[in-house]
Amino acid sequence: MAMLSHTTEPVGSESLEKWESVGSGGFGHVYKARHRDWGFDVAIKLLHDGVGFYSSAPIHKEKALAEEASHMDKVSCEFVLRVYGLYEGIPPLGGLAMQKGIVMEFMGGGSVQALLQDLSGPPPWPLVFRLAHQVALGMNFLHSRNLMHHDLKPSNVLLNDEFNAKLADFGLSRVSTSALNSNNEMTGEAGGTYKYMPPEAFEASYEPVRAFDRYSYGILLWSIVTGKEPYPMAHSSLVALRIPEGDRPPCKEINHREAEGLEELVDLMKLCWDQNPSKRPTFKECLEVTEKVFSKHKKEIHGAVHLVLTRLESHTRYQHLNTRVPFSFSPETPESSKSHETMDHVRVTETKKAPTPESVSVSTKTMSDTDKAKFIDDNRAVLIQDVSEVMAIVDELGDMVHSETYSAIEAKQTSQEKMRALFLETFRPGGVTVKAAFYTVLKRHHPRLVERLGG
Known part of the structure; x- marks a missing residue:
């Protein structure tokens, strides 16, 4: 089998430990393992017998793997998955015969x-x-x-x-x-x-x-x-x-x-x-x-990455605590029981708990109405994405939200859609006064969000 330009020996089973299955498909199976000498995790891709992608007829998987590895090696860069070598051995997870595969960079964030x-x-x-x-x-x-x-x-x-x-x-x-x-x-x-x-x-x-x-x-x-x-x-x-x-x-x-x-x-x-x-x-x-x-x-970008990591952590924690309840369901919020609601509603249950001094640090700095309005404008995209208790906030805004606008917002199916309608129908015509009032109410309902955004 053709070897890669920087690889002199194949990677054997003796060099790998802590095998885990991470995915499968029509091509075969992918495992995660720790390389004993390198000290970091790698992915091992094994093809099914007879699988080949390079001609109209199936070809031997050894040739398919060699050609795929060669392509990967040829285009190795920061934005293309890195290939470390070719695997040859008996996988410990259900392996009974000698198999060959590709040893690749392991990506911990999934797809x-x-x-x-x-x-x-x-x-x-x-x-x-x-x-x-x-x-x-x-x-x-x-x-x-x-x-x-x-x-x-x-x-x-x-x-x-x-x-x-x-x-x-x-x-x-x-x-x-x-x-x-x-x-x-x-x-x-x-x-x-x-x-x-x-x-x-x-x-x-x-x-x-x-x-x-x-x-x-x-x-x-x-x-x-x-x-x-x-x-x-x-x-x-x-x-x-x-x-x-x-x-x-x-x-x-x-x-x-x-x-x-x-x-x-x-x-x-x-x-x-x-x-x-x-x-x-x-x-x-x-x-x-x-x-x-x-x-x-x-x-x-750093704030966005942190936000996603927090969401995924909340997702995992929520499923662990109550595996019988669907991920998007929150019994304290009627609208969140709809099947199309997003992860934002998972945090409704958490934000309704009384925050403790240890978990929430509320800023004591004072802001003018103009500063509050600017905060709302500057963080428009994040607020649309992350504010979950929309109708509760709209209720506190009272007469600042026109009755017809209230009905239109209430009719929207997701929190994101409600927030978009609020920005377009209330904040835009209402100007600084309404945005400043929204900031004050938002800080009560989502103190962590406001603090994270620098408010």
Whole structure:
């Protein structure tokens, strides 16, 4: 088997300990293990017997692994999963025979798909913009090495403990000939996941080009921005029928005013999924947009990461304490019993507990009404994402919220939608006075949130 450029010997079972199963799929299985000599965790990918992704007929898994590892080694960088070597041994978890696999970097943050599922929605905007930028960086590097990914989707974008993104799963990678001849980007057999495939890929005679990855990136952006799976109820046959007709995931619920730079990112998303492959921007062109919009939120990234870690910790703790209660259910808040509510409502139960001096440190600094209003404006995106007790706050605002507006807010299904309506219908026309009043009420209901945001 072909070896990697920096690897002289395969990694054997004797070098690995503390094996854990972390995932499986049609390709095979992935394990986590600690390397005894290196002192850190690695991932080991083992393919099923006979699995191969490089031709129309199955090939031996040893060749498939060698080619995948070679592709990974060729594009190793900060935004692409690192490969350490090739595994050869008998896995302790159900292993009976000698197996071969790839030893890779272990990503403790899971995948983008898992993150969106755990959050029941999109991450905070700073993290959205960083994910968009890092995926574009990885894909640009991949294409610069004349390779396609060919299966770009949320489950193939892995995250470290700080939610930095790296591209993974090169089982469908192809050597791109487009760099040799710009008019002929033929690469090989079609593949990928149908929800992320471009319209031309549903043609029987299609041969993939790099525009395939650009389209997939557009759908991936939509998933990250909305926190949703594209076409969740559609059968594959319907998707195959409608995508070539021009159907795309809906964008009407994306409010461009929620975050600076969001409109530019959505415009890029739509360009990437253009019906005409030649009109889709290259990843180098995508980077011009993603770098610009991420720079607007770069200073907020640490707060966003902390917020997500807190949510995930609350999620885990909540499930551990009461495994019979659905994750999104909170008996103290009637609206949170709806199946579509997000993780924000898990914290309703916690925030209704009387805070102790040890758990909450309330700031004693005084702020003018203008400062309070500025605080609300500056933190608009985070407040929309994180304020859970919306109707209780609206009730305390009293006559500041018009009766028709109150009914409109109450009719909204999620806390995020209620907060958006409050910003648009009450804060915008009400100005400083209403925002200052909202700040005061917010501080009583969400003291930790206000303190974390510097209020």
